[in-house]
Amino acid sequence: MDINEVRRQFPILDQEVNGHPLVYLDSAATSQKPLRVIEAVNQYYREYNSNVHRGVHTLGTKATDHYEGAREKVRKFIGAESTEEIIFTKGTTAGLNLVAHSFGDAQVQEGDEIVITYMEHHSNLIPWQQLAKRKGAVLKYVPMQKNGTLRLEDVEKTVTERTKIVAAALVSNVLGTINPVKDIAKIAHSHGAYMVVDAAQGAPHMQVDVRDLDCDFLAFSGHKMCGPTGIGVLYGKKALLEEMEPLEYGGEMIDFVGLYDSTWKELPWKFEGGTPVIAGAIGLGEAIDFLEEIGLDEITAHEQDLSAYCLSQFSEIEGITVYGPESADERAGLVTFNLENVHPHDAATILDAEGIAIRAGHHCAQPLMKWLDVTATARASFYLYNTKEDIDKLVAGIVKAKEYFTNVF
Template sequence: MIDASAIRNEFPILDQQVNDEPLVYLDNAATTQKPQAVLDVLNAYYHKDNANVHRGVHTLAERATHAYEAAREKVRAFIHANETAEVLFTRGTTTGLNWVARSYGDAFVKEGDEIVISYMEHHSNIIPWQQLATRKKATLKYIALTDEGTLDMNDAKKQITNKTAIVALAHASNVLGIINPIKELGELAHNHGAVLVVDGAQSTPHMAIDVQALNCDFFAFSGHKMCGPTGIGVLYGKRALLEQMEPIEFGGEMIDFVELYQSTWKELPWKFEAGTPNIAGAIALGAAVDYLTDLGLDAIHEYEAELVHYVLPKLQAIEGLTIYGPQDPDKRTGVIAFNLDGLHPHDVATALDMEGIAVRAGHHCAQPLLTYLNVPATARASFYFYNTKADCDRLVEAIQATKEFFQHGTI
């Protein structure tokens, strides 16, 4: 059971005032805060074990290497990959998706093939496929959405054909708060001979992930959205596919033997990890995995659902507030995008910031989705397990006060 009031004391950054008000941090879909346990591990590495990995035989190098590879094993267990060879450390979700597009895509997508994505994708899961389609003269196709913003599975069955080489979809939307039926989509893709690439940036921090049960071929996520540091992420790939792929970055660490005119690569996973990796980031990501595992991903998911059930009806009761995505709290995550009639989202976010409440405003790196919704931007509140019902009340009260101020000039 999650006790958010106690847990928030483990996050030093939350104990501060912003604009003379206690901070309410509701921008968790952009990045999450870090518990002291993760900060301590990061600090300890630089104070005691700072050395390069895989290269040295001295004690510090051996300690750093052990901690780095131990973190890989923690991630493997966390996402239920079959083996650590399938866990590649990256800079984040964006890097992972680009690696798949550049390595797998360039090798296996042919002229006339199809790449299928959806209108709800983050730019990181759009632009790599746009570029791949251009390079290979392939066709990029989009799965439509239903009126409430969920993926239209009937349209998915039309868009995914025997010409489809890649299906790339978000597990959870960073705007609409929707969880997509990845396993069903994977079966659809595989029945047509396509591979399934999953953007797991918005799901991995909030629910238990089993890549084998999902039967996805690739799965990418970021550390900074799950209590870990920035600049570290993971790409999972099935060994059979990774073995067929060439690295796209070359240099130290990833080589087996270098001759004057040719070189050979290390075995998985290291053949993809050129140069000195983000050692501290990987080790601290391992600490974040420990932290989330101790809390329990099912407990986190249930608690966030409880928050949504509490706050969504209160937001829906505000006249002139439009909420995007499903209106049923059972059908959404803790991401709630909204607009107030007559106000630009940036003005709303600025007004909320004056009350100490941090939300995101803009296109959320999802411009095709907002175009599809026929809005230029939205404000977005996104919750995590250290948020409380008191935070929810502060948000609702601040939105109501913002509405009153812009309508009548008083609070």
């Protein structure tokens, strides 16, 4: 992978912030967009803006072809068997909520169990928390090791014959931990439970094959993988999706409407009521083409190299605490940390003054913050356009922040 050529495709990186060249280390929150994705969205609006599925005119046909073509790209990208299993949503959150309401409400009864982990993003925690409250079910957490990893024996002990749903992130957005979701799915299925995977931090960075994982549902967002905001994907096994009821009713998702009753379209359209995010889907399809041309294996290797370098450089900084697995092989391309006697927001402010963008806060993972015994952390997250020079600047900025607060206080 030619990193200089990759960076040239991201126009936003060619700017100064606060008088310094931009160092963007917040891709776990949202990635930057290559020019070809921006142009694909622009081309739709400039040349063939039309609604999909409804018209027989030329623009409508072209828009439909591109929209459904993006669905096929997603199918291949995650190894799904059929485009009927690919539901376009507005993001990971929407996909997980759809599963929790449409599937969860039908499957979970009073006294049943839902199993999740302490490291879940709120999007993969609150829907199950609320489902448990609605149905009188029990929400259980898999114990976590001190280094932020899961042991399969602990999963085995937590999942029982009463468990109906097991939900876990493929990659933790705070710890960077890569979870063994394939093995967790086997355990879930051995007890008759269903496996739901939050792949928001996984799909942009590594090969994902839903049939190999044998997950029942998997959700991810376009904006974290070089695509536009407002578009996401829910994968579900066809047999399960066919059993589920839609949550949004209206145009596009109907087959027949009478005065007192209606029937729904076949998959995947019964879950896509109203005008869909057409430009977003087209942009996501272009982003997938971009990532696949570079190669997901290349991207994974590049990010792990950056993580290893960052961990090595951080080990030289006195008073820094790093959270998550010690080995870069066990984590994705992000490093979460705290500086002694420096609030993460203060550290992020100092770094921003140097043109370095990181994330600070609870990262939509408050239960994990409690488990870590902190109120907030700072997080640097990497993607295919980042370099070791970016990390060098980050380290220099952290040292500057330490010196500043040491001298001030």
